[in-house]
Amino acid sequence: MTVYRLSNDLVFPNPSFSDDDGLLAIEGDLSVERLLLAYSNGIFPWYSDDDPILWWSPDPRFIIYPKDIKTSHSMKKLIKKDTYKVTFDTCFRDVISNCSSVRKKTGTWITPEMIEAYCNLYELGFAHSVETWLDDKLVGGLYGVSLGKCFFGESMFSTMDNASKTAFIALGKVLESKGFILIDCQVHTNHLESLGAINMPRKEFLEIVKKGISILPLKLCF
Structure with missing residues (x-):
């Protein structure tokens, strides 16, 4: 499935588009506004130092x-x-x-x-x-x-x-x-x-x- 690359716009794809492992999107930023938008849509960041920002919405939760x-x-x-x-x-x-x-x-x-x-x-x-x-x-x-x-x-x-x-x-x-x-x-x-x-x-x-x-x-x- 497609993993979405985020832009500067404060939007996320629908969580139903997540990969089987829960990965939904990459990049974007960790601004307060984006984090609050993420959590309110069941999405959270999880990545290591060597990765771009990775956004997840696993199923099941x-x-x-x-x-x-x-x-x-x-x-x-x-x-x-x-x-x-x-x-x-x-x-x-x-x-x-x-x-x-x-x-x-x-x-x-x-x-x-x-x-x-x-x-x-x-x-x-x-x-x-x-x-x-x-x-x-x-x-x-x-x-x-x-x-x-x-x-x-x-x-x-x-x-x-x-x-x-x-x-x-x-x-x-x-x-x-x-x-x-x-x-x-x-x-x-x-x-x-x-x-x-x-x-x-x-x-x-x-x-x-x-x-x-x-x-x-x-x-x-x-």
Whole structure:
């Protein structure tokens, strides 16, 4: 199938034109406007330093409903002990930089260009981070993009056992309390499947996103 080459115009092809692996388009830029347009249409960037910007919309889509997040008995005990402290939106750049660093051994898509782009989204209130602390040390966390009642997860990191899982469970509880419809996990991982994530046909996912981002306010406030 054809992979579309983007121009300076703020447009994307229909996600149904994606290749079998989910690749939809290349090039363009990482401006705030383009990123928000991408997420509102179920599209996200994912590429490495040696690639042009690559835009994806996989089918099926891996998602999790906040109310369906599974918390194991051992995790419930850990959370009850208050081993970790969880905060929201206190050090976004540190979280995304850690997400990038822990993946450098296997190759990371969180390039310096991506870090700056998502920090711009954070400054405007569209990107968010969840942080896990042990004493005063950042030991885990995650970040993503929020539009309407949909949260688009991007990456997580952990330097201590269950630190990122603690952040994810805390995020789910907050999103459920605020009436969020879903968390987009993009593609399958065993880790997220163990927490309750499931595959969903892209068409159904896009319908939910369209409904979710039509609900005001557009931005998430923790």
